[in-house]
Amino acid sequence: MEKTLKKIALIGQPNVGKSSLFNRIAKQRIAIVSDMAGTTRDIRRHEVEILEKEALMLDTGGIDETNDAIFSNVKRKAIECAKEADIILFMVDGKKLPDDKDKELFYELQDLGKQLALVVNKIDNDKENERLWNFYEFGIDDENLFGISVSHNRGTKLLFEWIANKLPPKEIEEVIINNEIQDDEDISLEEFLDPIEDINANAQLDDGQINVAIIGRVNVGKSSILNALVGEERSVVSSIAGTTIDPVDESFEYKDKNITFVDTAGLRRRGKIEGIEKYALNRTTQMLEKANLALLILDASDELVDLDEKIAGLVDKYGLGTIIVLNKWDENMDTFQKLEEKIRSKFKFLYYAPIIAVSAKTGRSIDRLKDKIVEIYENYAQRIPTSILNKVIEEATIRHALPSPNGAYLRIYYTTQYEIKPPRVALIMNKPRLLHFSYKRYLINYLRKNINFEGTPIHIIARGKGQRDIDEDEVEAF
Structure with missing residues (x-):
């Protein structure tokens, strides 16, 4: 089932900082940032996560009331984008006084009946907070007005919290796992359906990119x-x-x-x-x-x-x-x-x-x-079938028995690949913390001899039955 995300549109005149805010939310430099007005002309779409809530971010071209055909087209696209969105962030330059074009467009957006925030950018310090008073003439409520500085990462936390409150919780899709499990009196079916095999299952689909x-x-x-x-x-x-x-x-x-x-x-x-x-x-x-x-x-x-x-x-x-x-x-x-x-x-x-x-x-x-x-x-x-992984690991343990540190009896119950790009493999066992890294390295080398992993690192982790969380510090990469 396709995931449906709430859409957030960034609207505003050229050079108010929309692309910079877009990059800040996306946590990477996607939009081109320039002092030249009108750098962004197309609508960029990017899935983002804001305080553990997912959304689709739409960055529109700057709106400039000129006769230029390009900017007229940009405004048309921006308005269409706003109609499509669930949340609208209308961004203005806090170093300038509000102008009639901003007010006219803001009122037009208000009529759409969407969740609407007025984001006043370039409020770089406490003294410049006084400029926010000029923007109350938009008729905006306190809770929907935000003075921020994207370049100084100032005031963005409150804005992000406001956005996150308008978004639904992250979807958790049901994942059905069909694995053959041999009978074992020490292990319940629930313990095998519980482990890490379904972690990030949706992200593991190979898109050929x-x-x-x-x-x-x-x-x-x-x-x-x-x-x-x-x-x-x-x-x-x-x-x-x-x-x-x-x-x-x-x-x-x-x-x-x-x-x-x-x-x-x-x-x-x-x-x-x-x-x-x-x-x-x-x-x-x-x-x-x-x-x-x-x-x-x-x-x-x-x-x-x-x-x-x-x-x-x-x-x-x-x-x-x-x-x-x-x-x-x-x-x-x-x-x-x-x-x-x-x-x-x-x-x-x-x-x-x-x-x-x-x-x-x-x-x-x-x-x-x-x-x-x-x-x-x-x-x-690649995702290696569980049956093949278990067979290879079983052969490896027969050829070179698991160590017995301080007389402890170690046993690997089950092996599963829980992630791709790069391949990550979990050994579900009775005493995971006692498995020495040298034996993990031996298992990785044995996997490489039997399965084509040329060119890719393999990450391996030992974990106990019913243990849900993965401690990345325990992951060995070879």
Whole structure:
């Protein structure tokens, strides 16, 4: 059953801060923020969570009463959006006096009979609170008037609480689990239907969307790789380090998958990051939070350095499917085996990531890289049947018995995968805290020998029967 969300519309004249508030609510930089009036022209839609309540946020173009056809169309879309919404946030600039256009539009919105708030932005300090008195002439009640400063994150908590009170509780959909369970006198059926298998079930559906982060230090050829993959000159390519500042998105269909590449600005050492390049680094980390896969680009013609290892650590931190790409292979005289040994020694924590040598200049192995992206994503998003997981883990425990720390008898009752992207596996057992990480690592390695997990980390946790919560500190990733 499709989830129905309440809709929140952001309405207001250009340059009052709607996109900034949209980004604040969405907790990521989605809307483009600029001092140039009218930057936002289309309606952006994004599912958000406000104080544990879900909603669909609609960010409209700025409304400007001119004869310009573009802005006339923007106003029409904004009004249509307001009619569609359940909650309307009408935003004005608190550093200016209310004008007739604002009042006229506000009264028009009032007539729609929706939940309506007047949001006065750019109230940056206590002294500027006095400006709020000017906006009472809109005829707004105290509880629906909010003085905020998005840039200073001031006053937004009260606004968010007001919005959350208008939203229904988060929907919890019933999940039916059909697993074969062997009889065991120590375990009840309720204990198996109770565990983590149904956690985030709705979020686990594979939508075939592959978000690929392209990362690496400055001037290793990320833009050239992107251009070679999409088959066109999409990013500016230059020998000057740091040419790419903003991430560039490019999407295309390949083997029934929608692949979106984000070409990020090159990463430098922190001491050398200045101005807009520091902003680019922040955008890179935001992009990694949304990515499924990462292409770690290394320069095959240059020596590996500590910064390469630090950048690779970002991939490990976000638990992404990973392919290590050796670019400029045509300029290197070393054998692939020799380079592979260096990389495996440097990036031990990415032992599961395949290494592909390519040349963006000549196009060598670019098609192979495309195929590998799809393959690794499928490994990253796969859900292993419970019967297969239990069989593999049982074989592993027969080959290498569970340890008996201090004479304690350990027993694994059941194994289940409770999450994908990356795969997360739970061992339901009698004394989970006594299972040593080295044995978990053995089980992960045995899983890899029997199931194709190439390119993806595997997270594993031991938990007791009937234990509902997952302590992320206990999750081991290998």
